[in-house]
Every structure is written in structure tokens, then in C-alpha cells.
Amino acid sequence: MSETIGFLLxxxxxxxxxxxNARTKDSGITALQWRLITYxxxxxxxxxxxxxxxxxxEPITLSRMxxxxxxxxxxxxxxxxxxxxxxxxxxxxxxxEMLNGMRPIxxxxxxxxxxxxSAAEVEQLTDLVERVRANLSRRIxxxxxxxx
Amino acid sequence: MSETIGFLLxxxxxxxxxxxNARTKDSGITALQWRLITYxxxxxxxxxxxxxxxxxxEPITLSRMxxxxxxxxxxxxxxxxxxxxxxxxxxxxxxxEMLNGMRPIxxxxxxxxxxxxSAAEVEQLTDLVERVRANLSRRIxxxxxxxx
DNA sequence: TGAATATAGTAGCAATTGCTATTATATCCT
DNA sequence: AGGATATAATAGCAATTGCTACTATATTCA
Numbered sequence: 473m474s475e476t477i478g479f480l481l482x483x484x485x486x487x488x489x490x491x492x493n494a495r496t497k498d499s500g501i502t503a504l505q506w507r508l509i510t511y512x513x514x515x516x517x518x519x520x521x522x523x524x525x526x527x528x529x530e531p532i533t534l535s536r537m538x539x540x541x542x543x544x545x546x547x548x549x550x551x552x553x554x555x556x557x558x559x560x561x562x563x564x565x566x567x568x569e570m571l572n573g574m575r576p577i578x579x580x581x582x583x584x585x586x587x588x589x590s591a592a593e594v595e596q597l598t599d600l601v602e603r604v605r606a607n608l609s610r611r612i613x614x615x616x617x618x619x620x
Numbered sequence: 621m622s623e624t625i626g627f628l629l630x631x632x633x634x635x636x637x638x639x640x641n642a643r644t645k646d647s648g649i650t651a652l653q654w655r656l657i658t659y660x661x662x663x664x665x666x667x668x669x670x671x672x673x674x675x676x677x678e679p680i681t682l683s684r685m686x687x688x689x690x691x692x693x694x695x696x697x698x699x700x701x702x703x704x705x706x707x708x709x710x711x712x713x714x715x716x717e718m719l720n721g722m723r724p725i726x727x728x729x730x731x732x733x734x735x736x737x738s739a740a741e742v743e744q745l746t747d748l749v750e751r752v753r754a755n756l757s758r759r760i761x762x763x764x765x766x767x768x
Numbered sequence: 769t770g771a772a773t774a775t776a777g778t779a780g781c782a783a784t785t786g787c788t789a790t791t792a793t794a795t796c797c798t
Numbered sequence: 799a800g801g802a803t804a805t806a807a808t809a810g811c812a813a814t815t816g817c818t819a820c821t822a823t824a825t826t827c828a
Contacts, residue, residue: 476730477742478636479655480749485633486676487756488626507627521776528634530816535778537814557776557823582624585752593748594625600745601628604733608635669806678786683808685784705793705806774825784815795804 477604488585495577499570504529506574508537509546509567517560519552546570625752636733643725647718652677654722656685657694660711661719667706694718 489503496506504527511526512518518526524534538561541547546567552558586594637651644654652675659674660666666674672682686709689695694715700706734742 476726477733477746477749478633478640478726478730479658480746480753481629481633481636482651482655483676484749484753484756485626485629487753488629490676491756492626503630507630510627519776528631528638531776532778532817533815535776552776555776555824557821559777578624578626582626585625585755587755588751589748596744597748597752598625598628600737600741600748601625601632603736604745605628605632605635607733607735608632608639667806679806680787680808681785683806700806703794703806705791707807769828771828772826774823776823777821779820780818782815782817785813787812788810790809791807793804793806796802798799798801 481601481604484585488581491581491584492578495581496574499573501570501574505537505541506578508534508541509563509571512547512561512563513567513571516562519558519560521558523561629749629752632733636729639729639732640726643729644722647721649718649722653685653689654726656682656689657711657715657719660695660709661715664710665708667700667708669706671709689715 492503492506496502501509508523508527511523515523515526520534520538521531524531527534529537538547538549538559542549545564548562548564549559550562552560586597589597640651640654644650649657656671656675659671663671663674668682668686669679672679675682677685686695686697686707690697693712696710696712697707698710700708734745737745
């Protein structure tokens with residue numbers, strides 16, 4: 473009995489997260505937080521709800537992640553002028569520095585992960601995983617297809 | 621800026637888990653528990669420590685997962701005759717039935733995930749992800765040795 | 769208009785996880 | 799042999815997550 477794609481993907485993803493967390497635990501940032509900040513960099517001013525969808529966590533979970541990142545002075549909440557219920561999220565300058573500091577680590581990790589793969593194979597892998605993700609994503613969200 | 625392999629793998633894996641959990645929440649088993657049981661099926665009699673390594677969780681986490689699975693009468697702890705500190709783990713008949721019940725769900729999910737991929741592409745994907753996993757797995761072992 | 773409904777975000781609680789320390793047993797070394 | 803060290807598993811505690819319920823605000827429509 474061979475392992476399924478699901479197992480394989482989960483294994484690799486966990487190893488990625490673990491390795492990333494091990495290398496960055498001194499800087500006090502986790503893989504998930506890094507992910508949040510990376511997305512935020514590309515969507516500054518986004519509200520919490522849509523960002524929660526982007527990084528695939530519950531809104532309350534994102535709310536608490538943002539609490540911690542605000543505490544760490546990496547993220548700033550600004551009142552949405554168009555909706556008093558909502559916050560708009562922005563990165564602080566400190567977050568930019570932090571991202572720059574992390575990038576070599578992330579790049580090195582990626583390089584290690586794809587060691588022995590040719591450029592064509594990496595492209596193939598990316599393409600195939602993206603298609604799997606699209607299949608699963610389509611299955612899950614019948615409702616919202618925003619931004620991104 | 622394209623997304624990194626790490627992001628992609630994490631996304632896909634999360635979507636897999638989420639979809640699996642959504643479909644099986646009535647049966648009261650999670651993706652991680654299913655994973656544990658699947659590994660256990662292939663390694664009956666294994667001790668907790670090695671199984672924790674296999675499914676990539678801390679020993680204490682596995683200990684508690686086993687607690688819950690014993691409670692649910694899916695797993696049985698037997699004293700290791702060779703080492704009085706250790707338990708050997710076995711599946712109950714009930715676990716076998718449960719696995720059989722889950723298999724169609726898991727198979728359907730896999731089928732949906734690889735929809736649109738040819739058999740050759742699936743093989744390619746499996747091969748490439750396996751190589752990435754091997755790269756990361758090797759890295760982690762080395763790092764652990766360095767630290768210790 | 770204004771009552772019903774929807775939406776953005778958050779608090780309480782329960783479940784899960786991992787870090788650290790601890791117990792019990794095994795192994796190593798002189 | 800027997801003390802030092804290693805190992806298997808677990809308990810306590812702290813951190814994180816998500817479910818449910820809730821507040822505040824916005825939107826809809828009769």
C-alpha cells in the first residue's frame with residue numbers, strides 16, 4: 473500500500489513548518505505568523521476577515537494573531553473610515569526589516585527542500601501542487617472568490 | 621512574486637486536512653487520528669516513541685492521542701514483554717471497521733484533489749513531493765544531531 | 769422610516785499541543 | 799556489582815486554536 477498524496481503533502485508541509493520554526497524561534501516568529509505578514513505585505517489595508525480567509529484560519533484566530541503581532545509592533549490596526557466595525561491592517565517598518573531578515577532563511581530552506589531537483593522539475597512540482605490546491609480550494613469555497 | 625513551494629505545500633495540506641475533517645466530523649475522527657491509525661496498521665506492535673516520530677508529533681502528544689483512541693476503543697496498549705517502561709500499540713477490530721468505513725471518503729477526497737491530472741502527472745507529483753520530503757527529513761535529522 | 773437581517777470583530781470555554789520536569793526502568797562503564 | 803547515564807512514558811503548565819455566543823455597526827426592504 474503506497475502513501476496517498478494527502479499524506480505526502482501533509483508530511484512535507486509539516487517538515488517545512490518545523491524546520492522554519494526551528495530556525496526562527498530565536499526571532500520569536502512562527503511559520504504561520506510569517507505567512508500572515510507575507511500576505512499582509514501584498515494586501516496592505518486588508519481587513520481581518522478577508523485576511524483570515526487568505527491564510528485559512530478562523531476570524532477569531534486571526535484576531536488573536538493580530539493581537540500578538542500588534543503587541544510585537546509588527547502590525548498596526550487602523551480604523552476603517554468606511555466601516556466603523558472594521559479594522560484595516562498595516563505592517564510597521566519593523567515588520568519590513570523583520571521580513572528582510574527572514575528572507576534568507578526562507579530562501580535557504582526552500583533551496584534545501586528542492587535540492588536535487590532540476591529547474592524544470594521545480595516548475596513541474598509547483599504547477600502540479602497548484603492544480604491540486606485549486607481542486608481542493610474550489611471544492612471548499614463555493615461562496616467567496618475575492619482579491620488574491 | 622510567485623509563491624514558494626513551502627506556501628503551496630502548506631496550503632494544499634491544510635485544504636486536505638480541512639476537507640477530510642469536514643467530511644468525517646460525524647464519525648468523530650480527525651485527519652491526524654486517521655493518520656495515526658493508518659501508520660499503526662502498518663506497524664502493529666510499535667511503541668509510542670517510534671510512532672510519535674513517524675507521525676511527527678512529540679511523544680507526549682502521541683501519548684494523549686493514544687489515550688483518546690484507547691478511550692474510543694480503537695487502539696489497545698499492551699505491556700512490552702521486553703521493556704517494562706514501554707507500551708506496544710495494537711489496533712482493535714473496531715479500528716479495522718472504522719478504517720474500512722473511512723477509505724471511500726479518503727479515496728474520494730484524493731480523487732477530487734488530483735482531478736484533471738493524468739496518471740503520469742500524479743506519479744510525477746508523488747515522486748517530486750517525496751523527494752522534497754526526503755530532503756527536509758534528512759535536514760532535520762542532521763540539525764537534531766548538531767543541537768544534541 | 770425602521771424593524772429585520774447581515775456582517776466585522778471579540779470574549780468565554782473547551783480541546784489540543786508542546787515545553788519542562790518527573791517517575792520508572794534499562795543500559796553503560798569502571 | 800553498582801553508580802552514572804540514557805530511555806519510555808507521563809503530569810503540570812502555558813500557549814494556541816476553534817466553537818458558540820455576543821456587541822456594535824451596516825444594509826435591506828416592506
